Every structure is written in C-alpha cells, then in structure tokens.
Amino acid sequence: GAGVSQTPSNKVTEKGKYVELRCDPISGHTALYWYRQSLGQGPEFLIYFQGTGAADDSGLPNDRFFAVRPEGSVSTLKIQRTERGDSAVYLCASSSSSGTGGWTQYFGPGTRLTVL
C-alpha cells in the first residue's frame, strides 16, 4: 500500500480485557516497529521485527504485551489483562534498506487505546 496502515483507529476496552492491534506495513518493508505514545511524550519503543522474528523486544513493559508477525508482513500487538495505564496511542512504523531511505522509519496513523 501507499503507507503504513493501522486498525482499529480507536479502541475502547474495559480493564482486564484482551485487545489486539493490527499493523500493515509499507509493501516490501522488511522491518516493522511498534511504539507507544502517551500524552505529552514522545513515542517509546516497544518491539522491532526483522522479517518474522523479533529482533529487539527490550521495550515491552511486561509479559502482558506480546507481538507477532507470522508471515513477515502484517503484525499484531496483543495486550492481555489490560490496565488503565495501558491507555496511549500505539504507533507502528516500517522501514527497509532499499533506495536512499536507508532504514528510515515511516509511521502509521496509530491506534488510540483507552482502557476504562
């Protein structure tokens, strides 16, 4: 596609519920990243995939957070037993080494998660 897409754009859930957030990267981009942005802050890194494997998951805050990218394209961020502190905008980005971009990360519009 033309850019990174994320669904849903908004998600409201209740404390303790399970949520899945989806990211569809730019076609051909091998690297995919998840970030979380709280109000008044810059994005914070969660996890990065190179192909199907997680190359760096050092930003995942705890074991309630998990992400997959089974076919090396679309990725799903999964949050179990949601807490009110998980409320934020979850951003996805993708990149590749091709052209002059040189692994420049391009961001999607984000999913705004609200945990009541």
Added chain:
Amino acid sequence: AQSVSQHNHHVILSEAASLELGCNYSYGGTVNLFWYVQYPGQHLQLLLKYFSGDPLVKGIKGFEAEFIKSKFSFNLRKPSVQWSDTAEYFCAVNAGTASKLTFGTGTRLQVTL
C-alpha cells in the same frame, strides 16, 4: 543507552519569525539523527534526517538542521515560519541501520498570524 533532550517544550512565534529548536542526544557511538513533525490530527512525518556526510541537512518545507558532533546536537532551523508550521516536532536518534528510534519529548510550535 541512548537519550534525547529537547529543551523547548512550547514555542510561540509570529509568522515570518525565525525558528530554532534545540535537540541534544546522548550516545557514544555512530548515530543517525531525525526530525519528525506531527501536524494537528495527522500522523508522524519525516522532516529530515542525517546519516553521514555534510552535517547541514535540508528537509521538506524549508527546514534544515545542523549536526554538531562535538556538542552532540542536531538543532532544527527555519528562517521564516508560516502559520501552517504549527505542529509538534520530535527529534529522534538511532544507532544505525534498522535499530529502534529514541525520541525526545517533543516541542509544540504555535505560529500566530
């Protein structure tokens, strides 16, 4: 670990004024440096980037930034701002190739007519 500091949290300028937003980073190795912009209601967009070579880089919409290695700085400049430049600006750094970005807390720029 990498860190990024943006000194100005909220800047208000009149149209045609000059802009300089500060960005300092902390990292001992080779870095790539970026400025992203987020216009109201829109997603993060790349403004400009520095990988290597000429430390003065030019981006879209008349923005430029200068990498000063000795000062660990990558300040963003524009000689004459427009009302349409009202947005939030984020400085970011990574350690090269495909690695994660570390962002500053952002600077909200408000341009008045």
